[in-house]
Amino acid sequence: MIRSFNQHILRKTRLLDGLWDFVTDPGNVGTTEEWHKNFPSDSRKLVVPSCWNNELGLFEYIGAAWYRTYFDTTQETNIRLIFEGILHHADVYVDGLHLGYHFGGYTQFMTLLPHLAQGRHELIIRVDSTLDWQTLPTDVADWYSYGGIIRSVELQELPDVYIDTLKIDYELTGDQADIRLHVQVNSLSDKDSEIAVNASTEGLDFPASTVQLAAGQSETLTLLGSLANIRKWDVGAPELYTFTVQAGEDDLIDRTGFRTVKVDNGQILLNGKKLYLQGVNRHEEHPEWGFAFPPKLMLKDLAILQDLGCNIVRGSHYPQSQFWVDLLDEHGMLLWSEIPMWGCFMSTETLASPLFAERGVQMLDEMITRDYHHPSIIFWGAHNEIDTRTTEALELTKKFVGKIRSMDESRLVTYATMHPVEDIVLSYFDVIGINKYYGWYEGNVNGFRDMLQNYYRNAEAQGADGKPLIMSEFGAAGIFGDAGWEPRLFSEDYQADVVQQALQIFREDPRIVGTLIWHFADIRVDVRSDRPYFRDRARSFNNKGLLNEYRKPKLAYRLVKEIYRSER
Ligand code: ADA
Numbered sequence: 001m002i003r004s005f006n007q008h009i010l011r012k013t014r015l016l017d018g019l020w021d022f023v024t025d026p027g028n029v030g031t032t033e034e035w036h037k038n039f040p041s042d043s044r045k046l047v048v049p050s051c052w053n054n055e056l057g058l059f060e061y062i063g064a065a066w067y068r069t070y071f072d073t074t075q076e077t078n079i080r081l082i083f084e085g086i087l088h089h090a091d092v093y094v095d096g097l098h099l100g101y102h103f104g105g106y107t108q109f110m111t112l113l114p115h116l117a118q119g120r121h122e123l124i125i126r127v128d129s130t131l132d133w134q135t136l137p138t139d140v141a142d143w144y145s146y147g148g149i150i151r152s153v154e155l156q157e158l159p160d161v162y163i164d165t166l167k168i169d170y171e172l173t174g175d176q177a178d179i180r181l182h183v184q185v186n187s188l189s190d191k192d193s194e195i196a197v198n199a200s201t202e203g204l205d206f207p208a209s210t211v212q213l214a215a216g217q218s219e220t221l222t223l224l225g226s227l228a229n230i231r232k233w234d235v236g237a238p239e240l241y242t243f244t245v246q247a248g249e250d251d252l253i254d255r256t257g258f259r260t261v262k263v264d265n266g267q268i269l270l271n272g273k274k275l276y277l278q279g280v281n282r283h284e285e286h287p288e289w290g291f292a293f294p295p296k297l298m299l300k301d302l303a304i305l306q307d308l309g310c311n312i313v314r315g316s317h318y319p320q321s322q323f324w325v326d327l328l329d330e331h332g333m334l335l336w337s338e339i340p341m342w343g344c345f346m347s348t349e350t351l352a353s354p355l356f357a358e359r360g361v362q363m364l365d366e367m368i369t370r371d372y373h374h375p376s377i378i379f380w381g382a383h384n385e386i387d388t389r390t391t392e393a394l395e396l397t398k399k400f401v402g403k404i405r406s407m408d409e410s411r412l413v414t415y416a417t418m419h420p421v422e423d424i425v426l427s428y429f430d431v432i433g434i435n436k437y438y439g440w441y442e443g444n445v446n447g448f449r450d451m452l453q454n455y456y457r458n459a460e461a462q463g464a465d466g467k468p469l470i471m472s473e474f475g476a477a478g479i480f481g482d483a484g485w486e487p488r489l490f491s492e493d494y495q496a497d498v499v500q501q502a503l504q505i506f507r508e509d510p511r512i513v514g515t516l517i518w519h520f521a522d523i524r525v526d527v528r529s530d531r532p533y534f535r536d537r538a539r540s541f542n543n544k545g546l547l548n549e550y551r552k553p554k555l556a557y558r559l560v561k562e563i564y565r566s567e568r
Contacts, residue, residue, distance in 0.1 A: 004326035021068040022046035036096035051146035051290030084151030089128040106318035107366035144524035160189035233257025233375040238332040257375030277514025279312035309564030328376035338381025351392035420455040426464035433472030439498035475518040480548035521545040
């Protein structure tokens with residue numbers, strides 16, 4: 001399942017999810033030419049989507065693996081294959097031909113097969129989960145290094161003239177929306193064509209148009225329309241509008257919600273009203289599914305967030321499934337979405353690497369293109385905990401923030417700093433996020449007070465005072481079930497104390513506009529024997545979840561629920 005609703009009625013689509021042939025290739029000996037003819041006989045079956053590390057014997061496997069499946073076409077047709085998420089490097093081969101390479105595990109990519117002959121076709125994907133100092137994430141990150149085809153694969157049959165993209169832009173004046181639909185149509189035909197284009201949404205038919213398409217070319221047309229008396233999307237008021245576009249024999253359906261997001265006088269305004277954000281960070285991870293997180297559990301996670309009294313969740317630390325973002329839209333829950341740029345131990349060589357920057361910019365592009373219409377997303381996050389005291393971080397920030405703003409001016413740009421007092425990139429962002437762990441990695445919870453005063457001084461010196469501030473990460477580890485009379489490190493009591501006291505400090509500070517507790521649920525971390533990192537993580541989990549990894553609540557959950565549900 002990719003979306004929570006159907007995006008096509010006319011266009012034929014089907015999922016290629018199911019049992020695929022699978023074989024690891026630790027020595028990198030595989031070549032498609034060979035394996036196209038004779039796939040290794042020791043291959044096994046693996047479910048797509050899934051992470052291979054959740055299967056027996058593959059827990060620690062990082063490296064290359066090959067996947068194979070088949071699909072049939074009943075006539076010559078144009079095929080588009082959509083890959084929702086493959087960790088991390090993917091080479092796609094159809095009938096033995098290399099069709100493309102994609103890097104980046106959490107964003108969608110596609111391949112097009114025009115005029116594919118009728119018959120049975122072999123799809124082979126070489127997946128490589130190897131990370132290094134120039135990948136996003138790098139090979140050091142505080143989550144498990146899963147590999148595999150982690151999200152669905154969809155096959156679409158396209159007519160010779162098809163809708164490639166739809167972008168919905170709007171401006172709100174009071175409760176009137178002035179809408180611009182940008183529809184790109186592509187031709188795979190060897191003849192010129194004339195195509196009728198119709199579009200509508202609830203209460204509005206856009207004026208019909210025709211588009212002249214030269215053979216093999218593409219055109220973008222813009223349709224204009226206005227809607228009066230719109231219902232605005234808001235926290236807890238998930239008003240969505242579905243747009244249907246039809247071009248010749250093809251169609252595309254998408255949704256958006258109308259709302260404004262602004263910063264004014266140190267506050268974040270949603271539809272002109274001051275927002276106080278209460279939320280958690282959430283990895284899309286579960287010990288049994290890894291990052292191939294099933295829709296049923298997403299719905300339950302969302303119910304838990306609502307129970308906790310959250311109005312926002314941070315998609316730490318990568319673009320999450322479209323299904324999840326659809327659910328957030330449908331339930332009026334806000335989202336901070338970011339790319340997997342986890343910089344706690346990142347070297348300045350990585351920050352200065354042109355390949356690293358290029359990959360980051362491409363991921364931003366893919367994230368924003370895919371998720372542009374979701375009203376739940378209010379922040380694009382550029383990076384997390386890189387060394388923002390350095391000129392390398394400054395240069396990278398300029399590139400990333402420039403890229404985000406060039407694609408989307410309707411949302412706020414943020415990031416999470418772990419150097420709030422010496423940070424030199426504050427002025428580039430609309431909203432600042434601070435990650436700090438007083439009471440866990442340093443000192444006691446009162447350390448937050450001094451840190452905040454020093455941060456405000458730095459912000460003033462950087463000309464960035466008055467920017468809305470979010471405490472984007474704080475917390476402590478508590479092992480589920482470890483409770484007692486004394487708040488010992490790693491006990492549920494200790495964790496609950498830290499989180500409760502920290503929330504009290506933040507809620508009393510008028511300059512803080514929100515809190516995102518680290519973390520929603522315990523997550524697996526990478527503590528392989530050859531690695532020096534994260535060896536303080538009991539059970540090989542990051543235990544700072546308010547819930548354990550199976551979503552059972554700890555003491556901290558119950559206290560946070562009380563606090564989040566009370567008046568500030
Ligand atoms: C950082 C980081 C998180 C997690 C956390 C922790 O703030 O952004 O991903 O690693 O620290 O638990 O230490």
